[in-house]
Amino acid sequence: AQDVPAVLPDAPSEPPATPAAPAPAAPQDIPAATQSAPAVVHEAPRVSWRLASSFPNESPTLFAGAEDVARYVAEVTDGRFTIEIFPAGDLVQPGQVLEAVQHRVVDCGHTASTRYFDTDPALCFDAAVPFGLNTRQMNAWMNQGEGLALTRVLFDKYGILNFPCGYTGAQMGGWFRGEIKTVDDLRGLKVKAGGFARHVLSRLGATPVDIPAAEAYTALEQGVVDAVAWIGPYDDERLALYKVARNYYFPGWWAGTLQLSLYVNQGAYEELPKPYQTALALACNMASSNMIARYDAGNPDALRRLVSLGAQLKAFPKPVLQACQEASLAAYKELSAKDPMFKKLYDSMMAFRDKQVPWFRMAEGSFDNMVATLGQPGA
Amino acid sequence: AQDVPAVLPDAPSEPPATPAAPAPAAPQDIPAATQSAPAVVHEAPRVSWRLASSFPNESPTLFAGAEDVARYVAEVTDGRFTIEIFPAGDLVQPGQVLEAVQHRVVDCGHTASTRYFDTDPALCFDAAVPFGLNTRQMNAWMNQGEGLALTRVLFDKYGILNFPCGYTGAQMGGWFRGEIKTVDDLRGLKVKAGGFARHVLSRLGATPVDIPAAEAYTALEQGVVDAVAWIGPYDDERLALYKVARNYYFPGWWAGTLQLSLYVNQGAYEELPKPYQTALALACNMASSNMIARYDAGNPDALRRLVSLGAQLKAFPKPVLQACQEASLAAYKELSAKDPMFKKLYDSMMAFRDKQVPWFRMAEGSFDNMVATLGQPGA
Structure with missing residues (x-):
């Protein structure tokens, strides 16, 4: 579990204080085409994984995150890396995905780290904490701040690699x-x-x-x-x-948002060919974009219907x-x-939040406020 | 150019009025592993593309979008699909990326569709228009609204497929x-x-x-x-x-944000094996997440320095x-x-905006405002 290979974006702009988590690979680490692959024939192995979701498959938003991961990983590997999804309760209870991935009952799991507050409160920084970050800020802290590197140090003791894999946006009270x-x-x-x-x-x-x-x-x-x-x-x-x-x-x-995560058993991850590791990271990122888009597109009409009821x-x-x-x-x-x-x-x-908030308030807040007060019908 | 294959997320929740743009593939269209690939040996072709960027390579944010695309596409295809990047002016002038991709001087280009306002004002809906959408709303309109399907109808007359590929966030005046x-x-x-x-x-x-x-x-x-x-x-x-x-x-x-795009020549795209097409879509999506994270992480400190100067x-x-x-x-x-x-x-x-704005104001706006007024030092 020490040599966890690179997966997500760039190296963080400021390296975390704790050196235990290896920094994600820099762009120059990508092997050039001439170095990396045999000249004529390329045999990509077949890999079949099992994924336990914390969510029931009636949940069209949360459960869909796992479906997206499986779909994109299959597409980009020409069907060679497949992931079978088990909805909450089918193989693993919703609150036991952490344990199931740790002990490789499944190879990976889709869950929200807030579920494990009673096991380890620090895990919540991988998902949501009170008075914390909004979606953009969470993405920035994970991708360019210390978030991913520090949470990976935390997950290392469970033998798990965490990948951001979905956002709900700001929740209702x-x-x-x-x-x-x-x-x-x-x-x-x-x-x-x-x-x-x-x-x-x-x-x-x-x-x-x-x-x-x-x-x-x-x-x-x-x-x-x-x-x-x-x-x-x-x-x-x-x-x-x-x-x-x-x-x-x-x-x-x-x-301010709930970040969902794909938990990946480190041993399972290390067995993957490098392109499949990248496939997994890219698929999780696309699942995140899709999920927040589904919420953002779906919430306004749903709220209108609820109010009318x-x-x-x-x-x-x-x-x-x-x-x-x-x-x-x-x-x-x-x-x-x-x-x-x-x-x-x-x-x-x-x-990180205390730097973000005044800037967001001025730039994003003033734009949003302008459109809300000038741009709406009847304004 | 009629049968533009699927690339991005789900089918839009409401299909666009214009039927000319084919809906992106539904998950069930993914070939199962047993159907899609030969049993023993798999020869993935080598593909080398040229990309013209509208941005000079001194721009660590905008230019980096193209670098991200090339990096992730190479990683996920084991170095078989490579993209050579030409900075603004090297091969193509910054304002002529549209034309260069259209006539396949290059296979693809990284640009902002606002640059072509004088050619075709409608192209700006692929990038930014006055009093339009913020980043989350733009992602939602492209991914789950009509945005991607409708802009693809527009780009079809240039023989181009557009992929969202980067966001700046709300701009300063x-x-x-x-x-x-x-x-x-x-x-x-x-x-x-x-x-x-x-x-x-x-x-x-x-x-x-x-x-x-x-x-x-x-x-x-x-x-x-x-x-x-x-x-x-x-x-x-x-x-x-x-x-x-x-x-x-x-x-x-x-x-409210500037969306950058990867313009892809339709002929070049159709020559790609399906997994490489997916690789391109996934790489563009990761480039988008990285770019907005770089802006969000970098803007607050930069503003502080500018004010101190x-x-x-x-x-x-x-x-x-x-x-x-x-x-x-x-x-x-x-x-x-x-x-x-x-x-x-x-x-x-x-x-789409008029539905988004009141919801965003209540959910995201009230959370952001709460953190700004309660959560800051000295508040």
Whole structure:
């Protein structure tokens, strides 16, 4: 697992402090055509992999990430490198993809690293943390900042190589039966949310409940939970939660985006011919572009339909967000004190964020705001 | 050129009105391993292409897009498909990449479709138009909306297949010697800007000047121009324009992002084995992710340096932006009346934008705004 070969983009612009993770290959490392291949006949091996998805195949967005990876890898290798996909629960339980890839029950898995918060909170920096990065910033931190190199150091202890493989964009804050007017309204509330959000919410007196999305409707209806945070309109629409919890809050402060990942067993990866390794990296990147495009194209209409059916859009009041931020900062501090790797990732991501935010606000924010205030019908 | 094969993502969620552009292949069209390849030995051909870039190789961001394409295509085909890159002016002049690819002087070219505004204004919908889309929205319109299918109908008359291949993000409004307090301050101003922006500015009484970026410094110093719009801090820094034009305006209302493209000669494309066609699409997609990451990671520090050297950040006043928007709407109307293809692209992009904007404002905007107002040091 030491000599993990190169896969993704460029070498990071600033090399990470920890030298254990090898930098991705520089362009000059590509073998020239004359050096790399025999002159006449080229036998590319057949490779068949198994992939466990954390997502059920009814999820047209999240599950599609794995389908994209398999599709592009097959296309670009002329059908020689194939990947068989097992939906959540078929071979591996949704929360056990990390373990299954580590022990090579499967060769690779498609999942979100927030699922393993209870195993290792630092893994969340590979996916989403409260008050963290938006999609563009996450891509930049992984691709050109320290994100990929540092998370690979972390995953190395599981014998896994992680590849960014999908983004949801900024998430909604979820469906609430009642209103959230002050932070006290969170106290005693039974909430379904993701790993890190659960941890922060419990610090504010809420009671996190872990149920599958498929059970969210019934759980809300029967009062087993008072609120359900899932993703955004395009996915949430299928759960029909507006019927049992009309208040649809934003923003989802725990996920400016959710990055999904392809976890690859390092041994399996090392057995691949180099072109197949590149195929895998390229396929994951295309899966990421497709997924965020599906969300961005699908969310506006889904939101419109939800509102027409009775969903009530509500912003979390600023004092509530402030309390959530303070609880998050306390959690970060505690987890950083316990785990040097958590601290290293936290410091790196937040230093990156603090540079990004004012620039994004001026450039992207002023453009978006201009179009919203000048460019819309009736403005 | 009728049977343009599939290359990019999924079939668009809503098929475009014009049936001439074939929809990209659905996943089920991928040949299964058992059908597609001979049983024992596989001979992948050697293919060498020539690529003309519109950009000089001193441009570490824009030129790097072509380098990325060549690198990933070589890696994933084990060095069998290679692409030789010619920087702007070496073989083809920067503004003649369209023509060079059309007549197969080169097999492909890396360029921005805004360069060909004077040839065919509709081409700009493949790159950037005033008050258009931001990066995520452009990716969504190309990938899941009608963008790719409709622009391919347009490029078909040039015998070219276009692939999105790089994004700059929202651009700055450029460097001005004087201040812009009212729209009258634009009157008589000599401005270097991109194609569509030039057209709109001339409607407001400005005098567009077309000079290479390398001459911008001298032109400002000698009063040949009064303002220069280039890209953003990361690229602009190299031109050192703050010394001769301190006022650095935002937002660049003509480019919420600039999409670059790989233009591919259709005949050359059709000669490629199918896996190489996929390699090209995947490489362009990775080049896009890398480019936007380089800009996003590089812009904040570059802006800080520019401000420390004396750049004065200034927002265009709202009435000025309103006047620019009105002039843009008049231009859109005129160009749509002249050219049905322009109208089709305009209607499609703007209908898409008008759905995106309120959703983005709520989801992404509220998250970004929350982090900016709560999450920053000293807030």
